[in-house]
Amino acid sequence: MRYVLCVQYDGTDFSGYQRQERGERTVQGELERAASAIFGCETRVAASGRTDAGVHARAQICHLDGETSIPAERLCLCFNRELAPDLRVIASAAAPEGFDCTRGAKRKTYVYSAYYAPTELPLFSRYAARLQECPGISPMQAAARLFEGEHDFRAFCASGSSAKTTVRTIYRIEISEIRRGTLSIFRIYVTGNGFLYKMVRSIAGELFAIGCGKPLAPLEAALAHGDRALLAKTMPAAGLLLDRVDYGIPLFAGVNG
Amino acid sequence: MRYVLCVQYDGTDFSGYQRQERGERTVQGELERAASAIFGCETRVAASGRTDAGVHARAQICHLDGETSIPAERLCLCFNRELAPDLRVIASAAAPEGFDCTRGAKRKTYVYSAYYAPTELPLFSRYAARLQECPGISPMQAAARLFEGEHDFRAFCASGSSAKTTVRTIYRIEISEIRRGTLSIFRIYVTGNGFLYKMVRSIAGELFAIGCGKPLAPLEAALAHGDRALLAKTMPAAGLLLDRVDYGIPLFAGVNG
Numbered sequence: 001m002r003y004v005l006c007v008q009y010d011g012t013d014f015s016g017y018q019r020q021e022r023g024e025r026t027v028q029g030e031l032e033r034a035a036s037a038i039f040g041c042e043t044r045v046a047a048s049g050r051t052d053a054g055v056h057a058r059a060q061i062c063h064l065d066g067e068t069s070i071p072a073e074r075l076c077l078c079f080n081r082e083l084a085p086d087l088r089v090i091a092s093a094a095a096p097e098g099f100d101c102t103r104g105a106k107r108k109t110y111v112y113s114a115y116y117a118p119t120e121l122p123l124f125s126r127y128a129a130r131l132q133e134c135p136g137i138s139p140m141q142a143a144a145r146l147f148e149g150e151h152d153f154r155a156f157c158a159s160g161s162s163a164k165t166t167v168r169t170i171y172r173i174e175i176s177e178i179r180r181g182t183l184s185i186f187r188i189y190v191t192g193n194g195f196l197y198k199m200v201r202s203i204a205g206e207l208f209a210i211g212c213g214k215p216l217a218p219l220e221a222a223l224a225h226g227d228r229a230l231l232a233k234t235m236p237a238a239g240l241l242l243d244r245v246d247y248g249i250p251l252f253a254g255v256n257g
Numbered sequence: 258m259r260y261v262l263c264v265q266y267d268g269t270d271f272s273g274y275q276r277q278e279r280g281e282r283t284v285q286g287e288l289e290r291a292a293s294a295i296f297g298c299e300t301r302v303a304a305s306g307r308t309d310a311g312v313h314a315r316a317q318i319c320h321l322d323g324e325t326s327i328p329a330e331r332l333c334l335c336f337n338r339e340l341a342p343d344l345r346v347i348a349s350a351a352a353p354e355g356f357d358c359t360r361g362a363k364r365k366t367y368v369y370s371a372y373y374a375p376t377e378l379p380l381f382s383r384y385a386a387r388l389q390e391c392p393g394i395s396p397m398q399a400a401a402r403l404f405e406g407e408h409d410f411r412a413f414c415a416s417g418s419s420a421k422t423t424v425r426t427i428y429r430i431e432i433s434e435i436r437r438g439t440l441s442i443f444r445i446y447v448t449g450n451g452f453l454y455k456m457v458r459s460i461a462g463e464l465f466a467i468g469c470g471k472p473l474a475p476l477e478a479a480l481a482h483g484d485r486a487l488l489a490k491t492m493p494a495a496g497l498l499l500d501r502v503d504y505g506i507p508l509f510a511g512v513n514g
Contacts, residue, residue: 008378008379008380009379009380010379010380010383056380058380076376077376080376080377085377085379085382086379087379088376088377088378088379089376090374090375090376090378091375091376117347118347118348119333119334119337119345119346119347119348120337120342120345121265121345121347122265122266122267122342122343122344122345123265123266123267123313123315123384123498125342126267126383127380241380
């Protein structure tokens, strides 16, 4: 029997999603430890995709195979008794026929959060990166349009990726700004059919740089020819959140998973 | 020369504002250690009021006396080189003539944040308490009106307070709710001329209980006769934030302090 889980985590104290050989604390490692305790045998937990060290997830989607008499909707409670407070299974259900959380993911939305303020702000730094300069939102929104559509994003992929192809489709990038006195908070929502290693953080870095006056030519060259030489720096992990994964079918009754 | 500081902290890893004899980590202790390093002599740092262990502050106001050639507006940068990332001086200035951050505080606003969701949510639990039941906002808003005005709040004061009088004025309580699927996020803004030990957390607990169907009579008895016997439980510290302190005069140029 296959179960689907909706998982939320504060990534600060995790070495990313994927289980590591060297004993680092990972989301997959913690979920599999809990699953093995619940099912009484070694149990693998698959995810829609990995998240890097320090990256957060509001609604990561996972699946696992196992046999238990516990009702599927109550499985999340069993997990949460085994997990530390920075990792929670927020919903569980029987998986639809033929469901695979990795291959079935149709679109994912990540949110990158950053703030500009004269000093670091302790109440923001866990979930947002600090910008050294305050970008203008209009040039960022104009540049966001260039990313949309199908492109070869190899210039936006950090080395170390094992992806077979670097072609991806970005459906939409939305950028918002909230101002409060000398503080500006920016959020970049990126929805696509999949993302390469550090791709969202690389896109966010380029957009913030363009907001601070960087010309568009290096971005155009990166999208057209894969030229990464003049791209801005990748943004830090703490500002990144996996917001949602869509499969084209509802997975959980009554949950905005 | 007197300086005024605007201080932000994530209270999670502090044993409250006030310096402790037993070596616990406190906001005052860390600020005084930094101030003593900057001014080259033992320096006391006063605050608008104490915050309890685990309570956060967006804009706590402090003052200190010392002599330095560092421009007042740049003093915050010197502090931040000495402080850990969960505590920052976000603005500094020369204090106005006769300024006292403790006695001069005219009104303070605290925000209590809580959420209702089927499970704990790791991305919320650092700054909001989880409610076991989802309250209705209308009865909470109606009950909030009873707190407003001048009252003897001794029923809402935890034992251990050294306050001379338990009479305080609450100017305004505002409550907001944001819904996202099965998640509801509540914020209670309480503005008053001062607050007793655990008073805001006690008020928040009573308001959430009333939102879940508790009758008004115990609240009315508590406000009229100081009867605390039937009041709801005090809410946990993590949901509480000192949002702002007003002195009736601007303290920092261009900062929403």
